[in-house]
Amino acid sequence: MQFKKVLLVDDEPLVRRSLEKTLLRAGYQTETAGSALEGIGLFLKNNLTDSPFDLVILDINMPNFEGIEKQGAGLDLLSEIKAHNPDIPVVMLTAFDEVNKAKEAVSRGALAYIVKGREQNLISLLNETLGE
Amino acid sequence: MTTSPKPATPEKKAQLLLTAAKAAKNFASILDFDELLQQTVNIICDEFDFYYAGVFLADKAGQWAKLAAGRGAAGKAMIEKEHRLEIGGNSMIGDCIAKKKARISLDVGDEAVFFKNPFLPETRSEMGLPLVFGNRAIGALTVQSTEEAAFTQEDIAVLQTMADQLAVAIQNARHYRQEQRRSNYLAAANRVGRNLTSILDLDELLPKTVKIICDEYNFYYAGVFLTDFANEWAVLRAGYGDAGNAMIEANHKLKIGGNSMIGNCIQTKEANISLDVGEEAVFFKNPYLPNTRSEMALPLVVDNEVLGAITVQSEKEAAFNNEDISTLQTMADLLAVAIKNAYTLNQLEEAHQEILTQKTFEALATSTTQAIHWIGNKALPITTTARRMQEDLDQKIFDLDSIKEDIDLILEGSELIVEVKEKLIGQAREHAPRPLLLPDLIDSAILELGETPVKFIVSIDDPIPTMFGDSSQLVQGLAKLLTNSIEAHADTVEVMIGTNTDIDSVFIKIKDNGDGIPEDLLSNIWVSFFTTKGPKSHGLGLPATLHIVSQHRGTISVDSTVGEGSLFTLSFPIGRQPENVISPSIGSDFCLISEENYYSKWCTNLFAANQLQLTIASTFEDAPKKSTYLINGDQKGIFSLLEHRDDRKAGNTIVLSNLLTVEKTTRLLALGVDDVLLKPHSGSEFEDLLKN
Numbered sequence: 001m002q003f004k005k006v007l008l009v010d011d012e013p014l015v016r017r018s019l020e021k022t023l024l025r026a027g028y029q030t031e032t033a034g035s036a037l038e039g040i041g042l043f044l045k046n047n048l049t050d051s052p053f054d055l056v057i058l059d060i061n062m063p064n065f066e067g068i069e070k071q072g073a074g075l076d077l078l079s080e081i082k083a084h085n086p087d088i089p090v091v092m093l094t095a096f097d098e099v100n101k102a103k104e105a106v107s108r109g110a111l112a113y114i115v116k117g118r119e120q121n122l123i124s125l126l127n128e129t130l131g132e
Numbered sequence: 133m134t135t136s137p138k139p140a141t142p143e144k145k146a147q148l149l150l151t152a153a154k155a156a157k158n159f160a161s162i163l164d165f166d167e168l169l170q171q172t173v174n175i176i177c178d179e180f181d182f183y184y185a186g187v188f189l190a191d192k193a194g195q196w197a198k199l200a201a202g203r204g205a206a207g208k209a210m211i212e213k214e215h216r217l218e219i220g221g222n223s224m225i226g227d228c229i230a231k232k233k234a235r236i237s238l239d240v241g242d243e244a245v246f247f248k249n250p251f252l253p254e255t256r257s258e259m260g261l262p263l264v265f266g267n268r269a270i271g272a273l274t275v276q277s278t279e280e281a282a283f284t285q286e287d288i289a290v291l292q293t294m295a296d297q298l299a300v301a302i303q304n305a306r307h308y309r310q311e312q313r314r315s316n317y318l319a320a321a322n323r324v325g326r327n328l329t330s331i332l333d334l335d336e337l338l339p340k341t342v343k344i345i346c347d348e349y350n351f352y353y354a355g356v357f358l359t360d361f362a363n364e365w366a367v368l369r370a371g372y373g374d375a376g377n378a379m380i381e382a383n384h385k386l387k388i389g390g391n392s393m394i395g396n397c398i399q400t401k402e403a404n405i406s407l408d409v410g411e412e413a414v415f416f417k418n419p420y421l422p423n424t425r426s427e428m429a430l431p432l433v434v435d436n437e438v439l440g441a442i443t444v445q446s447e448k449e450a451a452f453n454n455e456d457i458s459t460l461q462t463m464a465d466l467l468a469v470a471i472k473n474a475y476t477l478n479q480l481e482e483a484h485q486e487i488l489t490q491k492t493f494e495a496l497a498t499s500t501t502q503a504i505h506w507i508g509n510k511a512l513p514i515t516t517t518a519r520r521m522q523e524d525l526d527q528k529i530f531d532l533d534s535i536k537e538d539i540d541l542i543l544e545g546s547e548l549i550v551e552v553k554e555k556l557i558g559q560a561r562e563h564a565p566r567p568l569l570l571p572d573l574i575d576s577a578i579l580e581l582g583e584t585p586v587k588f589i590v591s592i593d594d595p596i597p598t599m600f601g602d603s604s605q606l607v608q609g610l611a612k613l614l615t616n617s618i619e620a621h622a623d624t625v626e627v628m629i630g631t632n633t634d635i636d637s638v639f640i641k642i643k644d645n646g647d648g649i650p651e652d653l654l655s656n657i658w659v660s661f662f663t664t665k666g667p668k669s670h671g672l673g674l675p676a677t678l679h680i681v682s683q684h685r686g687t688i689s690v691d692s693t694v695g696e697g698s699l700f701t702l703s704f705p706i707g708r709q710p711e712n713v714i715s716p717s718i719g720s721d722f723c724l725i726s727e728e729n730y731y732s733k734w735c736t737n738l739f740a741a742n743q744l745q746l747t748i749a750s751t752f753e754d755a756p757k758k759s760t761y762l763i764n765g766d767q768k769g770i771f772s773l774l775e776h777r778d779d780r781k782a783g784n785t786i787v788l789s790n791l792l793t794v795e796k797t798t799r800l801l802a803l804g805v806d807d808v809l810l811k812p813h814s815g816s817e818f819e820d821l822l823k824n
Contacts (some may be wrong), residue, residue: 092497097559100796103808106801117550 003029004130005051009077010059010093011069015116019057019093026123028055033067035063036077043081053088054130059120060094075101075108082109085124089129093119119120148290165305169201172298176275177203182289183278186210187263188217188225189271189302197225197271206251228260229269234292235260235285257282259300261292263299270299292296310455317459320348325466332477338370343469344371345444349460352447353421355379356432357386357394358440358471366394366440375420390807397429397441403457403464404429404647409745426451430464434472442467491655514545555672559793565600565684567710567814568790570638571629571730573603576766576790577610586618586625593630597706599638601684603790603810609680612673613642613700620646622697632703637686639703649692657690712815714742718822723755724745725773726764731811738815752777765789765800766811774803786811786821 003010006028010016016032023030031046031053033039039058064073078090094101101132102113111129114122154175168188176185188197199215201207217223220230228235237258240507249255257277262269273295331337338356345354348611356375357366368384370376379746386392397404406427418424424445432439439502442464446452452460517538524531565692571592578588585657617625622644629640649657649664656662658678663671681688727731727750739746749755751773763770765787777785787800788811796809811816 059495073514097794099560099792099797099808102797103801106798110798113794117553118795 002051003027004054005029005031005046006126007031007033007043007046007053009033009036009057009062009074011035011062012049012059015059022123023126025124028126032065035067035117036080037063037065037067039077040065040080044084047084052085054127056088056090057093060092060096060105070121072101075104078105078110079108085090091122091125133744143432148180151175152294154179160436160668161220161762163285165302165309167359168301168305173201173203173275176273176291176294178292180275182275182282183254183275184446186274187271187298188229188274189263189484190269191231194219197229200271210251214563217475224258224260225272225274228262228272232262232264232269234262234288236288244405254278256280259283259288259291261288261295263295263302265299265303267471270387273298293639310453314455314459317349317456318462321459321463321466323348324463327469328467328470331470334369334471334474334478337470337474341442341470342370342372342376345442345463349444351444352423353443353445355443356440356442356467358432359388359396359398359438360385364388366398369440379420393427393429394441394443397431398438401431401433401436401438403431403461405454405457421445423447425449428457428460430454430457430461432464432471434468436464439471441473458690487583494655496777516544517541517545529666538824551672558676559604561605561683562602562810565602566810567598567817568603568606569596569731569734569813570599570640570704571596572734572766572811572813573606573790574610574627574629574640575729575731576603576607577614579766579768580607580611580791581614581618584618586623588614588625588627590627591629593628596629596638597631598709598813599684599704599706602680603813604792605680607791609677610640610642610675611704613702616673616700617642617644617646620644620648622646631706635703636707637703637705639701642700642702643697643766644699645697648694648697649690650694651692654690654692710814710816712738712741713740714744714815716742716744718744718819720745720747721758722760722762722822723758724762725749725752726734727767729764729767731764731766735818738818742815758783760784760786762821763787763805764811765808766791771799771803774800774805777804 004025004027008016008019008023008030009032010019011034013034016034020030020032031042033042043053043056056077058074060074061071062069062077063071064070064076073095074092078092081088081090086109090109092102092105092113093111093116094113095116097115104115112125114125172187173185176182184203184206186202187200189200190197195218196216199210199217202210202215217226219226221227224235224237255276256279259273259275261273261275263271263273273291275283275291324341327344328337328341331340341356342354345351351372353372353375355371356369358369359365360367364387365385365389368376368379368386371379371384386395388395389397393404393406403579426446426450428444430442430444432441442458499674521538522536524534571590571594574590574733576592614625624645626643627640628643629638631638653664657674660675662675678688681702681704686702686704688700688702690698690700714755724732724735724746726735726748732748735746736748747756747758752761755761761783763773763785766789767773770787774785785805787805787808789796789808790811792808792810800808809821812821
């Protein structure tokens with residue numbers, strides 16, 4: 001059986017690497033990016049292959065498409081990804097414990113909004129969503 | 133030549149006695165001093181048909197007899213000229229007063245003792261009758277006639293009787309006048325006291341004092357001096373008008389015990405009067421107050437301690453008498469009490485500040501110690517452990533049990549950091565306080581606890597005013613307090629909500645029958661990382677609640693008895709109440725879905741007060757078809773309520789909650805709810821919600 005493919009975009013290397021390891025251990029083929037620009041590049045590149053990503057996990061605060069650190073760049077990336085593939089599940093993973101940001105994310109098509117520090121249910125959510 | 137008076141006829145004698153009786157009756161009933169004297173001279177002239185009558189009164193020093201009332205134009209003119217005669221001097225009146233004896237001069241032209249008076253050129257007979265009260269001549273009555281040898285012996289006897297009665301009447305009127313003055317002064321003292329004793333800020337109290345004194349007593353100037361720290365100087369702390377301001381500006385002060393009235397008054401703790409200040413050595417000639425003619429200095433004394441002195445000054449000469457001292461001193465005593473109160477409050481505040489500083493240091497020290505303990509014991513091992521694991525791996529040591537233990541250590545330590553973030557920082561705050569109903573917040577907080585065997589008894593002393601704040605923070609803070617009771621093994625928690633009308637605040641009391649907190653630990657429960665619940669608790673719950681309460685300018689305190697339980701009391705200021713007006717333009721195409729609780733009742737009342745109808749249903753099933761459904765999100769089974777929504781009622785659904793979390797919000801949105809919003813707690817919020 002083929003491994004499901006997950007794209008993880010977060011500008012904090014510690015989070016990126018530790019989460020990548022957790023995802024790999026959980027059986028997901030994982031690729032990572034450190035900015036919105038790098039993220040959309042990876043997403044589009046994979047979208048053209050016969051094995052596109054099955055799910056995307058996005059941080060909210062990160063360098064935007066111009067490489068400039070921006071609050072909410074992750075939400076722009078979410079919209080961009082959804083524009084290319086409206087059906088792909090996207091999970092926001094952020095330090096922002098803010099209801100309005102969560103609503104914004106859901107309105108842009110996010111499947112879930114998880115606050116860092118309360119991410120214990122992330123893997124079970126992925127499993128449920130991707131039917132593992 | 134002095135001739136003897138003629139005897140009177142019996143008719144004349146009877147008429148004289150009648151007239152005297154009439155005059156005496158008049159005297160007794162006239163209490164107004166000036167009117168008494170004027171009427172006396174009028175009666176004497178009218179009834180006895182004399183040319184002139186006048187009343188002289190002796191001054192305090194017994195040196196001069198001053199004309200106090202005189203008949204007709206001559207009398208008026210002499211009073212204007214301040215006509216006076218030396219007592220014991222060359223005049224008939226002066227002699228009569230000095231000797232306390234009647235004097236008669238029947239042919240005045242022959243009398244050496246008579247002072248030729250240009251105002252009364254026609255006088256040919258004159259009588260001087262002493263006004264004797266007790267053993268003292270307080271003045272004299274002069275009666276003059278144009279006839280030579282005008283007075284009979286009966287006239288003299290009758291008029292002397294009348295003069296005696298007049299003396300009594302003058303004393304009565306004087307007493308009355310003094311009493312009235314005393315009573316006016318006491319009333320003024322009372323008003324001063326009433327206006328001042330509630331002011332506890334000296335900078336407000338003293339300027340107000342001098343203004344009130346000048347207004348009430350109509351004085352030229354009043355000033356308050358307070359003694360300095362070393363008791364060396366009396367420093368002017370407030371002065372009336374421009375003169376006062378100028379002297380304050382110039383740091384006006386007087387040496388205690390020095391040459392000034394104030395300095396002397398503070399030294400001796402006794403009131404000082406100076407009636408003609410120009411002549412008094414003790415008076416400090418003050419260029420700021422050039423018009424002062426009388427001054428009084430009153431010591432400000434409380435419990436034998438002299439705090440300073442008050443000066444009152446008048447533009448009138450002899451504006452004060454000795455009797456005034458006691459009434460003005462009453463006012464000064466009231467002021468002294470007010471000043472003492474202000475001092476005491478200052479001292480209390482200073483002491484309080486000192487205690488607060490000390491407690492803050494203590495709390496910080498304890499808190500820091502606790503933080504060092506926790507961070508040191510829990511967080512630092514993460515790095516040590518990780519490094520040890522690295523070394524083990526470098527040396528190819530694979531001890532599975534050791535690795536498992538190391539990972540447990542790392543996990544426990546890092547959980548602390550997460551908890552600090554969750555509890556002390558928490559979710560994003562609202563940017564501005566909004567109206568809040570405390571009873572509804574407690575309902576939300578209880579719901580937040582989930583299933584618990586603890587019984588909650590909530591009593592609300594309605595109506596509860598609206599407070600202002602961040603509902604999500606408050607619900608979490610209250611939930612932490614309730615959790616605290618549960619963790620202290622309480623089986624019943626009583627919650628009481630009411631209003632402190634005296635200080636415009638709402639309170640909430642949370643009383644449990646749990647373990648209670650030992651007295652020596654009470655002061656530490658607000659300290660972060662302090663816990664009595666063993667190593668699994670990080671002691672961040674109550675500090676987090678304190679933080680939230682402080683953010684709302686509220687207070688929190690605890691009473692606790694080991695084995696009986698704890699009582700937490702919180703209070704929050706209420707501020708200006710919202711008007712709770714809803715415009716009828718919101719229509720009625722909406723329905724509130726809520727169980728019956730405080731909030732649903734509040735909504736019903738809110739709409740009823742605006743003459744609007746609100747449909748409330750407990751389930752979608754019971755609800756009529758509407759285009760908007762407002763769902764009370766703070767009730768049990770909210771998710772199943774939405775999952776079992778009647779599809780035919782698929783109108784706009786909005787969930788309202790006091791505590792919005794990202795998890796709850798995204799879960800509700802995933803269930804197809806159109807929006808999740810903070811629950812409105814005022815009319816205008818409700819209107820905004822329904823209009824948008």
